[in-house]
Amino acid sequence: MDGVQVKKDAKRITRRVPDPDCQGAGVHDPNQVNEMSDLLERLRGRGWRMTSQRRVVAEVLDGDHVHLTADEVHARAARRLPEISRATVYNTLGxxxxLGEVMEVATDGRAKRYDPNAHRPHQHLVCSGCGSIRDVRPAGDPLADLPAEERFGFRVSAVQVTYRGLCPDCA
Amino acid sequence: MDGVQVKKDAKRITRRVPDPDCQGAGVHDPNQVNEMSDLLERLRGRGWRMTSQRRVVAEVLDGDHVHLTADEVHARAARRLPEISRATVYNTLGxxxxLGEVMEVATDGRAKRYDPNAHRPHQHLVCSGCGSIRDVRPAGDPLADLPAEERFGFRVSAVQVTYRGLCPDCA
DNA sequence: TTCTTGACTTGGACTCCGTCCATCGTAGGA
DNA sequence: TCCTACGATGGACGGAGTCCAAGTCAAGAA
Structure with missing residues (x-):
């Protein structure tokens, strides 16, 4: 039973370690730093208790055109905060x-992806080959394209458009 | 080890039993019967070996505005062919x-849904309350709404539009 | 009608994704 | 500094889907 105690002792490492390949998360870009502190401020303003885990998850997600699965978020977060748990990542993402800070994207793959670009309305372009995702902004308003007689009494509030095709690398 | 043999003997029941509540699958509608035999003919024409399992899965899916999960397809198929396995249902759906006879619909829920209305282009309207799905036909062509400069070199071949809202019952 | 054979079916093990829960730790206010 | 409610943890659990070896059968040939 000593093993259990050892495990418990090892459990609460909340000191952050430097991320070995922290690229693309955007924290080195001065604009991103501002957006990041904006996000953290907004979260704090909404009564979020600012724990190291939540901060790391928010930082991992922050950046342009990042569409990570929950597992990828967990992996990246764990580079900086090795003891962070899957459950915490799922909770924080949820x-x-x-709060409307992140969008869930259900592509065809099995895992949902999380898109931090939630404040600008946009749609997604998914590569059928490699699964990569780009944010795109189609002309026109797809919601307006649905005439009343095609709504069947539904109170329609949102529309999600997913374009599919092959990216330049896969084509 | 006798149990194993008994199980094996019971395994190959391919005689169909009447479906206790076979409504909505459309086989009682004369038009549907025609569509159904059309479908079976097409499948046979494509070299499909016509097994009772495949026939039952195709029949279950056939019908207007039916959007079943794989498990629901399996449950309905099992009413007529009690020994049909989950793996066979997944194989057949795939x-x-x-073959382009059925569309996969990824709603927000975890299970994919299967839409036999694959030959007429349409989009989906999903109720955020109960998860029910309707086929709809928006005006305009959503593919044409994506300008070249928003395609990032992708060879775009398809677009999937999902409208979300509350159905009359949930509103 | 019988035989042959390769495509199909089966059940169970397995993986992946996500949720739940009891227990423990700690951020932030008093 | 102390308290405590909120948050983190890991492990169990469940749903969805895939894989595989072994057994079965549809359909063509004789």
Whole structure:
């Protein structure tokens, strides 16, 4: 039973370690730093208790055109905060989605992806080959394209458009 | 080890039993019967070996505005062919999708849904409350809404539009 | 009608994704 | 500094889907 105690002792490492390949998360870009602190400020303003885990998850997600799965977020977060748990990542992602700071993207693959670009309306372009995702902004308003007689009494509030094709690398 | 033999003996029941509540699958509608035999003919024409399992899966899916999960397809198929396995249902659905006879619909829920209305281009309207799905036909062509400069070199071949809202019952 | 054979079916093991829960730790206010 | 409610943890759990070896059968040939 001593093993259990050892495990418990090892459990609460909340000191952050430097991320070995922290690229693309955007924290080195001065604009991104501002956006990042904006996000953290907004979260704090909404009564979020600012723990190291939540900060790391928010930082991992922050950046342009990043569409990570929950597992990828967990892996990246764990580079900086090795003891962070999967459950915490799922909880935090769920909260960020509820707060409207992050969008859930259901592509055809099995895992949902999380898109931090939630404040600008946009749609997605998915490569059928490699699964990569780009944010795109189609002309026109797809919601307006649905005439009343095609709504069947539904109160329609949102529309999600996913374009599919092959990216330049896969084509 | 006798149990194993008994199980094996019971395994190959391929005689169909009447479906206790076979409504909505459309086989009682004369037009549907025609569509159904059309579908079976097409499949046979494509070299499909016509097994009772495949026939039952195709029949279950056939019908207007039916959007079942794989498990629901399995449950309905099992009413007529009690020994049909989950793996066979998944295989058959996958083949029907590959042949273009059925569309996969990824809603927000975890399970994919299967839409036999694959020959007429349409989009989907999903109720955020109960998860029900309707086929709809928006005006305009959403593919044409994506300008070249927003395609990032992708060879775009398809677009999937999902409208979300509350159905009359949930609103 | 019988035989042959390769495509199909089966059940169970397995993986992946996500949720739940009891327990423990700690951020932030008093 | 102390308290405590909120948050983190890991492990169990469940749903969805895939894989595989072994057994079965549809359909063509004789």
């Amino acid at each position: 909260e960020l989605v509820q | 083949e029907l999708v590959q």
